[in-house]
Amino acid sequence: ETGVTQTPRHLVMGMTNKKSLKCEQHLGHNAMYWYKQSAKKPLELMFVYSLEERVENNSVPSRFSPECPNSSHLFLHLHTLQPEDSALYLCASSQESGGSPLHFGNGTRLTVT
Amino acid sequence: EDKVVQSPLSLVVHEGDTVTLNCSYEVTNFRSLLWYKQEKKAPTFLFMLTSSGIEKKSGRLSSILDKKELFSILNITATQTGDSAVYLCAVEDNYGQNFVFGPGTRLSVLP
Numbered sequence: 001e002t003g004v005t006q007t008p009r010h011l012v013m014g015m016t017n018k019k020s021l022k023c024e025q026h027l028g029h030n031a032m033y034w035y036k037q038s039a040k041k042p043l044e045l046m047f048v049y050s051l052e053e054r055v056e057n058n059s060v061p062s063r064f065s066p067e068c069p070n071s072s073h074l075f076l077h078l079h080t081l082q083p084e085d086s087a088l089y090l091c092a093s094s095q096e097s098g099g100s101p102l103h104f105g106n107g108t109r110l111t112v113t
Numbered sequence: 114e115d116k117v118v119q120s121p122l123s124l125v126v127h128e129g130d131t132v133t134l135n136c137s138y139e140v141t142n143f144r145s146l147l148w149y150k151q152e153k154k155a156p157t158f159l160f161m162l163t164s165s166g167i168e169k170k171s172g173r174l175s176s177i178l179d180k181k182e183l184f185s186i187l188n189i190t191a192t193q194t195g196d197s198a199v200y201l202c203a204v205e206d207n208y209g210q211n212f213v214f215g216p217g218t219r220l221s222v223l224p
Binding site for chain 2: 004031033035040041042043045048050055056088090094096099101102103104105106107
């Protein structure tokens with residue numbers, strides 16, 4: 001158990017579907033992140049929430065929509081995805097005051113058909 | 114733009130060997146450098162380095178940072194098959210919440 005829980009573990013969806021990824025952290029952290037990990041590419045930061053406000057949005061297409069209802073929960077809503085969006089989506093948390101490493105969940109393996 | 118380069122990208126060794134993984138970086142306002150181990154899914158935290166020349170050690174793993182030359186190394190002595198993983202290096206900038214990752218080094222330890 002990593003302290004950061006992601007569901008589902010695996011997701012297969014068609015390009016016209018709408019689905020959501022869920023992340024929950026039990027570490028008392030106040031910053032949460034979504035990263036995308038594609039084959040043979042470095043981890044790419046998608047979104048950062050600090051104290052429940054979005055502070056980073058790295059030019060992510062609008063078909064990805066994050067939501068952070070409180071400091072323990074983070075969602076990534078997906079709609080009309082493309083096959084190239086297939087990847088491992090990792091959630092992480094940290095303490096915003098700095099000097100705190102990222103703690104990752106096990107990720108959701110997403111396949112878009 | 115912040116950048117992290119790791120070398121080698123892959124490495125195959127035999128049990129008992131010692132390996133050195135390299136990480137160099139460019140970041141506007143450096144705060145820390147981190148090492149992670151990723152086996153199947155979640156990257157697990159190994160070390161956070163903020164000061165030059167101070168070695169951090171955990172069992173057979175150790176790491177050191179050189180802020181003048183902008184690089185870090187991760188050493189693993191007496192490698193075991195369980196050390197097989199991708200080792201990720203990341204830098205955090207001083208604005209906070211901005212962690213940039215390198216491509217990783219895939220280490221395979223053969224029995």
